[in-house]
Amino acid sequence: MASVAPSKPDAARxxxxxxxxxxxxxxxxxxxxxxxxxxxxxxxxxxxxxISLSGSAIVFRRELDRAxxxxxxxxxxxxxxLVTWLAQLHDDLLAGHTGRLVNGVGAILVAMLxxxxxxxxxxxxxxxxxxxxxxxxxxxxxxxxxxxxxxGFWLFVFVFVWALGGIYFGFPDVFNTLAxxxxxxxxxxxxxxxxxESFAILxxxxxxxxxxxxxxxxxxxxxxxxxxxxxTGALMWWWRVVRRRHVTR
Numbered sequence: 001m002a003s004v005a006p007s008k009p010d011a012a013r014x015x016x017x018x019x020x021x022x023x024x025x026x027x028x029x030x031x032x033x034x035x036x037x038x039x040x041x042x043x044x045x046x047x048x049x050x051i052s053l054s055g056s057a058i059v060f061r062r063e064l065d066r067a068x069x070x071x072x073x074x075x076x077x078x079x080x081x082l083v084t085w086l087a088q089l090h091d092d093l094l095a096g097h098t099g100r101l102v103n104g105v106g107a108i109l110v111a112m113l114x115x116x117x118x119x120x121x122x123x124x125x126x127x128x129x130x131x132x133x134x135x136x137x138x139x140x141x142x143x144x145x146x147x148x149x150x151x152g153f154w155l156f157v158f159v160f161v162w163a164l165g166g167i168y169f170g171f172p173d174v175f176n177t178l179a180x181x182x183x184x185x186x187x188x189x190x191x192x193x194x195x196x197e198s199f200a201i202l203x204x205x206x207x208x209x210x211x212x213x214x215x216x217x218x219x220x221x222x223x224x225x226x227x228x229x230x231x232t233g234a235l236m237w238w239w240r241v242v243r244r245r246h247v248t249r
Contacts, residue, residue, distance in 0.1 A: 030120050037116035038237065044109050045230045051106070054090035055162075056223035059208055059216050061087060091169070104170015110226070111163035117152050141239055148232040155225045162223075165206025168199060175199050 057064075061083060068080040085094075093099035123131045131149045138146065168175050179199065182191035204210040208219030 033116040033119040037113060037120055040109050040113045040116070041230065041233050042237070044106060044113065045234060047106050048110065048230050049227045051090060051103075051166075052223055052225075052227040054086050056220045058083070058087050058090055059220045059223065061209065100170055102170075104167055107163045107166025107170060111160060111167065114152075114156055114159045114163065118156055121149055121153055141236075144232050144235050148229060148236065151225055151229055151232075155222060155229075158222055159226060159229075161202070161205055162226075165202050168202055169206070 064083045065079055068083065069078040088094050091100065091103070093102055095102065121131055132153050134143070134146045134150055179192050179195035182189055182195055208215050
């Protein structure tokens with residue numbers, strides 16, 4: 001017996017059902033990533049501000065050394081206590097090896113925060129440009145949301161690379177073991193050397209001190225963006241959750 005082709009209304013209904021199921025699945029995934037983004041952001045907010053501000057300051061570590069060293073015409077930079085304190089605050093939270101490990105964990109959380117933010121940022125093909133720019137003539141809440149979305153998108157690569165650098169500094173043995181896996185016995189290979197060079201580049205990109213004054217200035221400015229993202233995110237959370245609860249009581 002020949003099979004009967006489905007009617008057009010039946011096919012349309014099935015297509016609509018599949019589309020609705022796909023949207024529901026995507027919506028559930030975004031809600032899950034939103035919770036990850038929200039609670040990591042709340043939990044690491046003050047830490048992010050601390051690392052952001054101290055990191056922007058020590059981009060100019062050598063310049064600060066020369067400016068704060070007493071005596072004119074020194075050829076060898078000294079390290080004033082203030083600069084050393086800022087560097088140790090950023091590198092290991094003034095807690096030595098333990099602080100460096102904490103920084104590594106914090107960097108992992110920041111990387112997760114950035115990835116989750118990118119997932120929930122994606123608006124679909126129809127309105128992607130709106131999420132990448134600031135709209136004019138909007139209120140304070142909408143401006144804050146747009147600013148958070150725009151900075152989060154355009155600076156994703158920077159934040160993610162900085163986070164990877166923090167993970168590398170916190171857990172260097174893991175990265176070195178990865179590079180050693182490409183050796184042939186005790187001999188270096190092109191792959192192992194490439195891995196080591198990529199880690200060196202990652203370290204240089206983290207601090208931005210190896211690429212001239214213009215990059216230093218850029219890194220110092222962009223290094224403040226994570227703090228701005230936390231502040232705008234905290235404001236949105238306050239307006240949406242905390243303030244709303246007070247209003248509905």
